[in-house]
Amino acid sequence: MRFDSYHPAINFIFFAAVITAAITFDQPMFLAVSYICPFIYSIALNGRRSAIFNTVLIPLVALFAFYYSSYNHFGVTNLAVNFIGNQITLESFVFGFVIGIKTASVLMWFSCVHNVISSDKVIYLLGRAFPKLSLFLSILLRMVPRIKAYAKKVNTAQKCIRKGMNQGNIFRRIYNFFRIQSIVVTWVLESFVTTSDSMRSRGCSLRGRTAFSIYRFDNRDRSFVIVLFFCFTVLVMGILLDQTHILYNPEIILNRITPLSYVFLATYVFLCLLPLGLQIAGEYRFKRLMLMTADFSSEQL
Amino acid sequence: MEHFKIENLTFSYPGTEKKALNDISLKIERGQYVTLCGKSGSGKTTLLRHFKTVLTPHGERNGNVYFEGKPLSEVSMRDQSAKIAYVMQNPDSQIVTDKVWHELAFGLESLGCDQRTMRLRVAEMASYFGIQNWFHRNVAELSGGQKQLLNLASIMAMQPTVLILDEPTSQLDPIAAADFLNTVRKINLELGTTVILSEHRLEEVFPSADRVLVMDGGHIAADATPRSVGDILKEQDSDMFAALPTPIQIYYATESTFACPLTIREGRSWLSKELTDREIKITSLPGETEYEEPDPDKTAVELKEIWFRYERDLPDVLKGVDLKIPNGSLSAVAGGNGTGKSTMLKAICGVVKPYRGKILINGKRLDKYKQNELFRGCLAMLPQDPQSLFVKKTVKEDLYEMLSGQWLTKEEKGKLVSEVADICEVTAFFSSHPYDLSGGEQQRTALAKVLLCKPEILLLDEPTKGIDSFFKIKLSRILKRLNGKGVTIIMVSHDVEFCAKYADNVSMFFDGSVITTNTPGRFFSQNSFYTTAANRMSRHIFENAVTNEDVIELCRLNK
Numbered sequence: 063m064r065f066d067s068y069h070p071a072i073n074f075i076f077f078a079a080v081i082t083a084a085i086t087f088d089q090p091m092f093l094a095v096s097y098i099c100p101f102i103y104s105i106a107l108n109g110r111r112s113a114i115f116n117t118v119l120i121p122l123v124a125l126f127a128f129y130y131s132s133y134n135h136f137g138v139t140n141l142a143v144n145f146i147g148n149q150i151t152l153e154s155f156v157f158g159f160v161i162g163i164k165t166a167s168v169l170m171w172f173s174c175v176h177n178v179i180s181s182d183k184v185i186y187l188l189g190r191a192f193p194k195l196s197l198f199l200s201i202l203l204r205m206v207p208r209i210k211a212y213a214k215k216v217n218t219a220q221k222c223i224r225k226g227m228n229q230g231n232i233f234r235r236i237y238n239f240f241r242i243q244s245i246v247v248t249w250v251l252e253s254f255v256t257t258s259d260s261m262r263s264r265g266c267s268l269r270g271r272t273a274f275s276i277y278r279f280d281n282r283d284r285s286f287v288i289v290l291f292f293c294f295t296v297l298v299m300g301i302l303l304d305q306t307h308i309l310y311n312p313e314i315i316l317n318r319i320t321p322l323s324y325v326f327l328a329t330y331v332f333l334c335l336l337p338l339g340l341q342i343a344g345e346y347r348f349k350r351l352m353l354m355t356a357d358f359s360s361e362q363l
Numbered sequence: 364m365e366h367f368k369i370e371n372l373t374f375s376y377p378g379t380e381k382k383a384l385n386d387i388s389l390k391i392e393r394g395q396y397v398t399l400c401g402k403s404g405s406g407k408t409t410l411l412r413h414f415k416t417v418l419t420p421h422g423e424r425n426g427n428v429y430f431e432g433k434p435l436s437e438v439s440m441r442d443q444s445a446k447i448a449y450v451m452q453n454p455d456s457q458i459v460t461d462k463v464w465h466e467l468a469f470g471l472e473s474l475g476c477d478q479r480t481m482r483l484r485v486a487e488m489a490s491y492f493g494i495q496n497w498f499h500r501n502v503a504e505l506s507g508g509q510k511q512l513l514n515l516a517s518i519m520a521m522q523p524t525v526l527i528l529d530e531p532t533s534q535l536d537p538i539a540a541a542d543f544l545n546t547v548r549k550i551n552l553e554l555g556t557t558v559i560l561s562e563h564r565l566e567e568v569f570p571s572a573d574r575v576l577v578m579d580g581g582h583i584a585a586d587a588t589p590r591s592v593g594d595i596l597k598e599q600d601s602d603m604f605a606a607l608p609t610p611i612q613i614y615y616a617t618e619s620t621f622a623c624p625l626t627i628r629e630g631r632s633w634l635s636k637e638l639t640d641r642e643i644k645i646t647s648l649p650g651e652t653e654y655e656e657p658d659p660d661k662t663a664v665e666l667k668e669i670w671f672r673y674e675r676d677l678p679d680v681l682k683g684v685d686l687k688i689p690n691g692s693l694s695a696v697a698g699g700n701g702t703g704k705s706t707m708l709k710a711i712c713g714v715v716k717p718y719r720g721k722i723l724i725n726g727k728r729l730d731k732y733k734q735n736e737l738f739r740g741c742l743a744m745l746p747q748d749p750q751s752l753f754v755k756k757t758v759k760e761d762l763y764e765m766l767s768g769q770w771l772t773k774e775e776k777g778k779l780v781s782e783v784a785d786i787c788e789v790t791a792f793f794s795s796h797p798y799d800l801s802g803g804e805q806q807r808t809a810l811a812k813v814l815l816c817k818p819e820i821l822l823l824d825e826p827t828k829g830i831d832s833f834f835k836i837k838l839s840r841i842l843k844r845l846n847g848k849g850v851t852i853i854m855v856s857h858d859v860e861f862c863a864k865y866a867d868n869v870s871m872f873f874d875g876s877v878i879t880t881n882t883p884g885r886f887f888s889q890n891s892f893y894t895t896a897a898n899r900m901s902r903h904i905f906e907n908a909v910t911n912e913d914v915i916e917l918c919r920l921n922k
Contacts, residue, residue: 185465193472197460197472200462201459201460204459204460204461204502215751218751219746219752220751220754221714222745222746222813223738223744223812223813224735224738224739229734241755242754249750253453254456256451256456257457257458257459259418259451260451260457260458261459261469262418263415263418263444264469264517264521265440265443265445265474265521266459266469266473267440268440268473268475271472271475272471272472272475273472274464274465274468274481274485275478276464276499
């Protein structure tokens, strides 16, 4: 039901699209959508952690707007003069604010990406294009935690003979730290000899490597792609009609808002909220289904 | 046609005169289950590595290896990768990728199989090996036994015709090891895959093997069926005899005329047959004295209701451990995997801090000791993986490193080092890298290193893990020597036979606490599952025979 149950390629296309949109669209209404949608979606995915993160971003955006306007002085509407005699203009303040909002949106989208696209999916996507590179990444993902675990093990063993990283005086500790580091490096090289034996023994060096995947592209994914590309087409029309653009320098100039503008906006909202909407709809349907079967079985009893 | 044929293979590693393999000729038939045994350093791994070109070591070589009638060097890499499967000792470093499903498909990816074939083969393997429940897991979350099973499954996915295993269970606990060997047997029986296995847990493999090869000093000392290999070894008066399964050892010591038993079941019926027309007068040996709790002034370590957990929200690992260890004894704590035995040792040496209870070392509370006081001349612990103790390039440097930071002259240091090196018999490999040593050698070197702390109390965590029977005997000799010097030894182990033979008293550890403590004779003769092979084999006739020697002695007395 969640978005991560879709094919990785779809996850990837979706996020690539919405993040590009969040960076390029600067018309205020579109901007608001690109800010609010990831705000809601990231909280739906990550819960409290994202709520805190998103709230912390708000004052940072304002701070950036102040910072930007005190160093950039384009625009025609003067608001004030700062202590060294430079003018603070409305245009530069607004533009700074817009950059801040965009950055915040992108960061929030990325916290969604982090939740939805696991390392498996990255490896899968890479593996389609470069099987060798995806294998390399997979090995790396295994090595790093293993090295950490071994370093911890060595430290515990050294503690048993009073040579751990947190025993003795400060010089002793530094010395112990380095001796543990150096042996861990040796261990990594040593254990990689075994790993490479095991790889070669299973024909790693043969030509024509393929990549296995546990994902399949089903009809649900196909229909999602169709909807996705329909939205893209509408939005591209909007871009061509300059509906998503605005001028700040030297003066804020907005394109005229027509009924058609609302169509573009609605499409954008629809696109951004699509995964969340599908998740909610799916969960609702599942719940109803459970209730129905529960009623059914109790009736039978 | 034979599956593998080796003709006059001689091999020596570069820079050495000694022949690692000396004129080996042998034929292995299709579908055979061949067990390769021998002391460590007898050339088992070197021989096994000659069965696959990519793994063959560099060095000087004479003779030929044929695979399915063709010289091995002419068999293509693709065929070798798919048909010859090789499982190594260390479960962890053989795994290449980070996910179970990816590891299963690794070999198939190399062969360039298409998606449909891979899906089917992976599904087949996961179902056959019972992996489906942890199919999506990270490799790092698996236990050692699961890891080794994964290695086996991911190799079997390539549908090999021969399976070569180089001491695959040496890093596993007994239950996981038995599981693994059963799976290997199942593969051999159900798929007809040829199995060539080197192993030192012969109890588990002998019943399933068709053929046993014994290696000694690079040549094949015996090549026979499991039932008859004892004859040859007995005749040669070989050291390997001590490694044979308990029933065989007892059988040969009693000079019986019946057929040789291989399993405990066969051993039981053999013993009944052997003693059938004799009147059994003596059913028990003069028993050991009743175990008594040591006096407070003779207690080296005392634990009083120790409670510990690793993190606030995790369950308790130690749940009220009570234990008293008498001065100068070799005390064993036996028990299953993950019951908290190792954690208890860590608590005794202060690496983890219990949140309730008291630990007294020589009558003084552990937290009253200063760190320096505790670890210099008082306590030291040998961790489960001896390798994690080493930090230097050579054994010698590693030993000297222990004394750095102490105000001693060169002569004094040299004297101390050579003293412990003599006790642990490690002088021979002073200039080797500690990582290059075999399991048993590493264990002794680590022990030497720990002994440089001059401990009065020595804690050993699984000292017999991955060690063959000769090293066990050597280790026991070292431990007895230390006991003689007044060192108290606490040992945590799964190794029932070792505890029964050498410990002064044995405690059973279960579910975070010590259930009971007794002398080994009384302890093991009371148990019927958790006991030695000799006891299980003879308990229907004798009362308290625990070691092989006990059974042999009782047979002799009743003659």
